Amino acid sequence: MSTAQAILTLVVMAPGVVFGTLALLWLLGWTPGERLLSWITGLMFSACTLGIAALAWIVISAPNGSAPVAVTFGNWFAVGDYHFPLVLIADRLSLPFLALAAVLSGLIGQFSATYLHREPGFLRFFLLLHLFAFGSLLAFAAASFDLLAAGWEMVGITSVLLIGFFQLRPAPVENGLRVFGVYRACDIGLLVGIFAMHHWAGTASFYGGFPALTRTQGIIVCLLLLIAASGKAAQVPFSGWLPRAMEGPTPSSAIFYGAISIHAGAYLLLRAEPLLARSVVTSGLVISIGLATAAHGAIVGRASADAKTSLAYATLTQVGIVFIEIGLGWRWIAVAHILGNATVRTMQFLRAPSMLHDYHQMHSAIGGEVSTAGRQIEDLLPERVQLWLYRWAFDRGHLDTILDRWVIDPLVQLSAYLGKLDRVGIPWTTIRPCNVASVSLHGPTGQRGD
Amino acid sequence: MSIPQWVLGGPFLTTVSVAVPWTVAILVTVYRRHMRILACMAALTSIAASAVLLGEAPKGESLYQALMLLFSCLTFGATLVLPRRDCTIGTIGGILFLQGSTLLAYSTGNLLVLLTAWLLSIIPFLWPGWFRARTWRPLAGLLFSSLALALAIGLISATTGVISINSLRGRSPGGAAAFALLVIAVIFRKGILPAHAWVADAAESGPALPTALLLNGHFGALLVAKLIVPLFPKVDSLFPVVSYIAITTALYVAVRALGENSPRRLLAFVALSQSACILSGLESRTAQGIAGALVHWFVVAVSTVGLFGILRLLEVRFGENLTASKHLGLAEHAPRLAVSFAVFSLALVGLPGTLGFCSQDLLIHGTLTSHPLTGLLLPIATAMNAVSIFRLFTRLFLGKRRTGFTVMADALPRERWILAVAVLFVVLGGLFPNAIVVRHSAETDIVEEAIHTSAPVEQLRADDARRAASARRP
Numbered sequence: 001m002s003t004a005q006a007i008l009t010l011v012v013m014a015p016g017v018v019f020g021t022l023a024l025l026w027l028l029g030w031t032p033g034e035r036l037l038s039w040i041t042g043l044m045f046s047a048c049t050l051g052i053a054a055l056a057w058i059v060i061s062a063p064n065g066s067a068p069v070a071v072t073f074g075n076w077f078a079v080g081d082y083h084f085p086l087v088l089i090a091d092r093l094s095l096p097f098l099a100l101a102a103v104l105s106g107l108i109g110q111f112s113a114t115y116l117h118r119e120p121g122f123l124r125f126f127l128l129l130h131l132f133a134f135g136s137l138l139a140f141a142a143a144s145f146d147l148l149a150a151g152w153e154m155v156g157i158t159s160v161l162l163i164g165f166f167q168l169r170p171a172p173v174e175n176g177l178r179v180f181g182v183y184r185a186c187d188i189g190l191l192v193g194i195f196a197m198h199h200w201a202g203t204a205s206f207y208g209g210f211p212a213l214t215r216t217q218g219i220i221v222c223l224l225l226l227i228a229a230s231g232k233a234a235q236v237p238f239s240g241w242l243p244r245a246m247e248g249p250t251p252s253s254a255i256f257y258g259a260i261s262i263h264a265g266a267y268l269l270l271r272a273e274p275l276l277a278r279s280v281v282t283s284g285l286v287i288s289i290g291l292a293t294a295a296h297g298a299i300v301g302r303a304s305a306d307a308k309t310s311l312a313y314a315t316l317t318q319v320g321i322v323f324i325e326i327g328l329g330w331r332w333i334a335v336a337h338i339l340g341n342a343t344v345r346t347m348q349f350l351r352a353p354s355m356l357h358d359y360h361q362m363h364s365a366i367g368g369e370v371s372t373a374g375r376q377i378e379d380l381l382p383e384r385v386q387l388w389l390y391r392w393a394f395d396r397g398h399l400d401t402i403l404d405r406w407v408i409d410p411l412v413q414l415s416a417y418l419g420k421l422d423r424v425g426i427p428w429t430t431i432r433p434c435n436v437a438s439v440s441l442h443g444p445t446g447q448r449g450d
Numbered sequence: 451m452s453i454p455q456w457v458l459g460g461p462f463l464t465t466v467s468v469a470v471p472w473t474v475a476i477l478v479t480v481y482r483r484h485m486r487i488l489a490c491m492a493a494l495t496s497i498a499a500s501a502v503l504l505g506e507a508p509k510g511e512s513l514y515q516a517l518m519l520l521f522s523c524l525t526f527g528a529t530l531v532l533p534r535r536d537c538t539i540g541t542i543g544g545i546l547f548l549q550g551s552t553l554l555a556y557s558t559g560n561l562l563v564l565l566t567a568w569l570l571s572i573i574p575f576l577w578p579g580w581f582r583a584r585t586w587r588p589l590a591g592l593l594f595s596s597l598a599l600a601l602a603i604g605l606i607s608a609t610t611g612v613i614s615i616n617s618l619r620g621r622s623p624g625g626a627a628a629f630a631l632l633v634i635a636v637i638f639r640k641g642i643l644p645a646h647a648w649v650a651d652a653a654e655s656g657p658a659l660p661t662a663l664l665l666n667g668h669f670g671a672l673l674v675a676k677l678i679v680p681l682f683p684k685v686d687s688l689f690p691v692v693s694y695i696a697i698t699t700a701l702y703v704a705v706r707a708l709g710e711n712s713p714r715r716l717l718a719f720v721a722l723s724q725s726a727c728i729l730s731g732l733e734s735r736t737a738q739g740i741a742g743a744l745v746h747w748f749v750v751a752v753s754t755v756g757l758f759g760i761l762r763l764l765e766v767r768f769g770e771n772l773t774a775s776k777h778l779g780l781a782e783h784a785p786r787l788a789v790s791f792a793v794f795s796l797a798l799v800g801l802p803g804t805l806g807f808c809s810q811d812l813l814i815h816g817t818l819t820s821h822p823l824t825g826l827l828l829p830i831a832t833a834m835n836a837v838s839i840f841r842l843f844t845r846l847f848l849g850k851r852r853t854g855f856t857v858m859a860d861a862l863p864r865e866r867w868i869l870a871v872a873v874l875f876v877v878l879g880g881l882f883p884n885a886i887v888v889r890h891s892a893e894t895d896i897v898e899e900a901i902h903t904s905a906p907v908e909q910l911r912a913d914d915a916r917r918a919a920s921a922r923r924p
């Protein structure tokens with residue numbers, strides 16, 4: 001293994017090892033202190049950042065012109081002619097994303113050490129941050145869609161657990177559950193897309209060439225991947241979960257919905273670009289989704305009442321534009337756009353809790369209130385249209401209402417109906433939690449705490 | 451001093467692994483003291499014997515030894531996790547009795563012994579006041595399955611006069627009638643639609659851990675792997691029917707779980723839906739599908755017993771009226787139980803970082819190859835199960851902390867260590883799955899070989915050529 005390969009391996013594995021060690025020690029009864037935790041986090045992400053910088057230098061200064069660094073660990077598992085390749089890659093596309101993930105994770109770690117000081121979930125936050133960093137680095141360094149999906153799912157689950165970080169309030173927990181449902185539903189697209197690639201091309205690896213698919217097969221795979229990308233990037237019609245995700249602590253909102261997680265969908269499309277470029281249908285669909293999302297984000301964001309939701313919709317608008325750029329084939333413009341947007345939004349999210357303080361400082365400096373801005377573009381519309389648009393924006397484009405009415409409610413009703421069928425012939429009195437052994441030997445043991 | 455050769459022999463070790471739990475089950479009814487220690491020692495003896503058997507078994511013929519080791523470990527874990535109030539003569543004796551019967555079923559190559567083991571395994575669940583549920587459906591399900599198996603074995607024995615499974619391989623003994631009876635036995639024992647309701651009833655109104663062990667013996671899948679697939683390769687046109695029924699069950703109970711508020715029923719539905727996938731994989735007749743099914747068997751067994759164990763611990767600590775209809779906030783009281791529950795849940799529904807991810811990956815890939823429709827529906831069922839189990843997790847552990855408790859213990863040391871071992875198994879298995887997958891991929895060769903004995907060689911070659919051509923196509 002060369003130096004570059006060793007660096008790549010260490011960079012990707014380090015957060016996973018830290019997470020695994022800390023989690024296991026905690027499970028066995030040891031809880032690290034805040035200072036030790038933030039020290040480990042800072043040290044680890046600093047080392048990762050330096051490692052990625054070294055990798056970038058090696059890739060850029062390669063004599064044969066930006067040759068990617070690849071590490072092959074063989075197969076994660078293999079049965080018959082099917083294998084799950086474990087190959088990491090650092091190329092011109094993955095390196096900016098790796099750098100973004102490592103730098104912002106370290107930044108968020110340092111910010112959170114102060115922001116979450118003496119918070120009961122301090123350790124939980126840092127454990128999830130490490131798991132998230134591992135998942136995102138794995139997804140960005142993956143040389144196959146299989147491995148990308150593994151990292152992708154880790155990012156999803158940590159995202160959901162951090163939305164429910166303030167677990168004592170029901171709203172964050174319920175919103176986390178909702179986001180989890182949307183993620184799982186959309187991830188079906190990614191999983192089936194990968195299986196389709198294996199089925200048709202015998203591989204889902206993009207290292208050394210893209211899977212050989214016919215035009216129709218390519219379109220089908222692209223559409224499946226587009227569902228997953230749209231779900232992760234909160235594109236229309238899956239945008240409803242984004243404001244719900246703002247229930248999490250600000251640092252996690254910054255890194256997930258301002259920077260890494262929300263741009264992971266765009267990264268997936270960038271990876272699948274050779275397939276996208278082969279069909280006008282899929283490119284057109286990506287552009288349409290991006291356009292719809294950009295418009296949706298711009299309109300709904302104007303009716304958002306809190307800073308974090310406004311910022312989330314601002315990010316969404318930009319991600320919509322990134323989708324348009326990808327659809328048009330402007331690959332490197334999209335990458336630059338993602339890097340810029342992610343950095344700026346992270347900074348804005350992290351400043352959001354201090355916004356009032358900032359305004360007060362500004363007012364003191366200028367000696368009064370800031371004058372209101374000029375005419376808003378929506379003032380050009382007739383008043384009735386403005387009102388309708390406001391209602392539409394206030395209900396966030398009715399996306400959640402549609403999802404509830406057409407998907408969730410019918411499923412719950414169907415479940416209730418099947419439940420009634422299941423209970424036919426069973427007296428209601430017998431359907432109770434009960435343990436025969438304990439009841440017969442120790443009497444009723446039930447107690448209600450509340 | 452060298453160990454005599456007969457001690458390391460298969461028959462002796464098999465006898466030890468089966469007879470020791472039965473003997474200790476009888477012993478605890480007489481001795482009535484140190485029951486947990488005795489049960490653990492019996493389970494450990496079975497673990498040691500099964501481990502030696504597994505080590506001695508030739509490559510590709512170690513499936514049942516691996517299952518014996520798994521079930522012995524599950525029993526060991528269950529006896530450690532069992533709350534003190536459940537640690538009675540009846541429960542400990544019943545669990546050991548079930549262990550001996552299950553290991554006998556795994557180890558035997560004789561139809562009549564298999565039938566005897568099958569019947570013995572359900573006896574504690576038929577007896578009022580032992581493990582019998584309060585509703586009639588579990589009783590009916592178990593009895594119907596036993597009756598169907600008895601008729602099938604009777605028919606096979608009457609038509610062939612042979613009771614050795616190896617001698618009957620590939621002969622389709624008893625024809626379509628025996629095949630149908632075996633499928634009925636699988637449907638009732640495994641809880642396949644329309645006989646699914648007894649599983650939830652048993653989980654809800656029966657004792658949690660013994661019921662979990664009964665369900666995770668996976669006798670239905672055992673019947674498919676041990677009898678149906680190797681003995682009836684010539685009725686392979688009927689195999690997809692089993693697959694379709696299994697995927698229908700997986701979807702049906704996944705939808706059913708979405709609206710369920712009883713934690714035990716919800717867990718039972720999710721476990722049933724996930725274990726129905728095992729049948730689809732076994733029936734897929736692809737190396738990936740079969741290997742995925744066998745690995746999934748391990749994942750479902752460990753996760754389900756772990757989840758039911760944690761649920762029972764919560765019931766003992768916080769009362770038996772747990773519900774998924776509101777937030778109970780138990781994580782504040784029991785954070786380690788919460789984390790263990792989350793890890794088992796993630797493994798059960800195949801999220802990455804756990805062994806469940808690999809098994810689901812193989813399962814879906816295998817079924818997609820043989821039955822595209824089934825392969826497409828499996829991820830949908832799994833996604834719904836993931837939402838259901840995550841809902842249960844959030845409702846039980848998150849939300850406002852319950853008040854009114856003075857001292858509520860998190861996982862006790864004996865519970866903590868065994869849960870940590872189980873968590874490590876699913877997590878390390880997920881990180882380094884090849885150790886498990888490779889072993890089971892060797893088992894698939896035998897199953898595949900049995901399946902392909904009926905297919906003409908020309909047809910197999912043509913299939914291979916077609917697949918290779920489609921893989922090369924640009």
